[in-house]
Amino acid sequence: MKQLQKRIQKKPSLDSVVANNRDHRVVIGFDEKMDVETLTNYSNYLVNIDGQLRALTPDIADIDVLHDGQVVVVTFVEKLGGKTVSFAANSKSSTVTEVSEIHVLGVKDVAGNLLSNFTANNNSNKIILDDALNNNLRITEKTLVGPNTVELKFNAGIVGASNAAIKNITLATGQTVDSVEYNGSSVVKVHFNKNFKADASDVAFEIDPSELETLAGYGSGSNLPVASVDDEVSPSLVTDGLTVKATATDVLQLTFDENISDAALGLLASDLEIRVNGSLLNTRTDFTVSTGDAANDKVIEIKIIKNGVVAAEDVTVNLTNDRYIQDASGNSVNLFNARLLAGDEVTETVAPTVESAEEKSTTSVAITFSEKLDESTVIPANFTGTATPSAVSLSADGKTVTVTVGTMSGTETIIVGAGVKDLAGNAITAKTLTRGTDF
Numbered sequence: 001m002k003q004l005q006k007r008i009q010k011k012p013s014l015d016s017v018v019a020n021n022r023d024h025r026v027v028i029g030f031d032e033k034m035d036v037e038t039l040t041n042y043s044n045y046l047v048n049i050d051g052q053l054r055a056l057t058p059d060i061a062d063i064d065v066l067h068d069g070q071v072v073v074v075t076f077v078e079k080l081g082g083k084t085v086s087f088a089a090n091s092k093s094s095t096v097t098e099v100s101e102i103h104v105l106g107v108k109d110v111a112g113n114l115l116s117n118f119t120a121n122n123n124s125n126k127i128i129l130d131d132a133l134n135n136n137l138r139i140t141e142k143t144l145v146g147p148n149t150v151e152l153k154f155n156a157g158i159v160g161a162s163n164a165a166i167k168n169i170t171l172a173t174g175q176t177v178d179s180v181e182y183n184g185s186s187v188v189k190v191h192f193n194k195n196f197k198a199d200a201s202d203v204a205f206e207i208d209p210s211e212l213e214t215l216a217g218y219g220s221g222s223n224l225p226v227a228s229v230d231d232e233v234s235p236s237l238v239t240d241g242l243t244v245k246a247t248a249t250d251v252l253q254l255t256f257d258e259n260i261s262d263a264a265l266g267l268l269a270s271d272l273e274i275r276v277n278g279s280l281l282n283t284r285t286d287f288t289v290s291t292g293d294a295a296n297d298k299v300i301e302i303k304i305i306k307n308g309v310v311a312a313e314d315v316t317v318n319l320t321n322d323r324y325i326q327d328a329s330g331n332s333v334n335l336f337n338a339r340l341l342a343g344d345e346v347t348e349t350v351a352p353t354v355e356s357a358e359e360k361s362t363t364s365v366a367i368t369f370s371e372k373l374d375e376s377t378v379i380p381a382n383f384t385g386t387a388t389p390s391a392v393s394l395s396a397d398g399k400t401v402t403v404t405v406g407t408m409s410g411t412e413t414i415i416v417g418a419g420v421k422d423l424a425g426n427a428i429t430a431k432t433l434t435r436g437t438d439f
Helices: 002-008 265-273
Strands: 012-020 025-030 045-049 052-055 061-066 071-076 084-087 094-102 126-128 141-146 149-154 159-162 177-182 186-194 203-207 222-224 236-245 250-255 273-275 286-291 299-304 314-318 338-339 356-363 366-369 391-394 402-403 414-415 431-434
Touching: 025 094, 025 391, 071 338, 141 222, 159 177, 250 314, 265 273, 265 286, 273 286, 273 299, 356 431, 366 414
Parallel strands: 084 094
Antiparallel strands: 012 025, 025 071, 045 052, 045 094, 061 071, 094 126, 141 149, 149 186, 177 186, 203 222, 236 250, 250 299, 273 314, 286 299, 314 338, 356 366, 366 402, 391 402, 414 431
């Protein structure tokens, strides 16, 4: 079992590389703690010197391990064969020895896993030193990881940084840097005093590399732009984010702080708990979910179709799972339990329909509706036809009307008029029922 566990562990990989030509130093960072014995084993490194690949030896460079085995420093001698060592491309001359590459071979992490760059056989273990020179300090990843926090990944481990490294912030007036967080790895977090947009669309500033210190020294060169960053911030429901749509009394609107993808909204109903006046709505029959107005992708709409919901103020929507609401970057929404904004009311607008009609006798027909009816609309004037209805009565459950008619002997009709309404005031579409066909 131990051997199986060992084999399936994640392999370590190169995290950063930076070189300092003046000090002839190359600093290699890994994404986890490494086995010190393999890091200091010279046979695990090859170097390209003046176009020839050679084994690294103590006569060529010293090897030191820092940061508890997560960083190795290779410091070359000042001169080889009487010529000055240089990492710069095409620097070989009668007075300069060009060290152009380091190949990292069989180093292992503390669990004994070989370096993934070495086992991949894709030359990713080959370090081009000219690319790694400190004046080539660059940002390889930019991500908004919190409302006011941008995470930057560099091609070198950062051991020193200050707020002064952040330049030309272009957000709203008053946006400043709270702090810069670093730990010797290639990742730096910049914390600001104000939140960015949740989709990261307004993140824009620059990094002054001369204010960043690596183990190989300070960076140099032009400012590094930070824009078009990746978004890893989960969308959230805004304050008072549950409202009734201004143009539709039966539609609840959930408003988020960034655009929401509609890719999986058809499945969202199963993750919502909606209560109206304390009663839990059925996810299959009582409401539907859709995107909002095309002009506002931050809105999800919930159409209430449960019969009898009238001027309801006590409405809550609880998101119990984050599987189906995501932003454009695939970040799942933060769970929420929202209550309808005070003063709003929701009323369903689904008209009642005739579900069935049954002849009880030649002078009586029972008509059952899809929902409870407004008793004040169940009157003889709203039930006409050749069956000559003369009286009507509503059942205790409010859904069945018994119509008293003249003696029927043929294909008499009963017309349910548009004056019949449900408890929410929604009128039925007039319907003609024929004896022998409908009852």
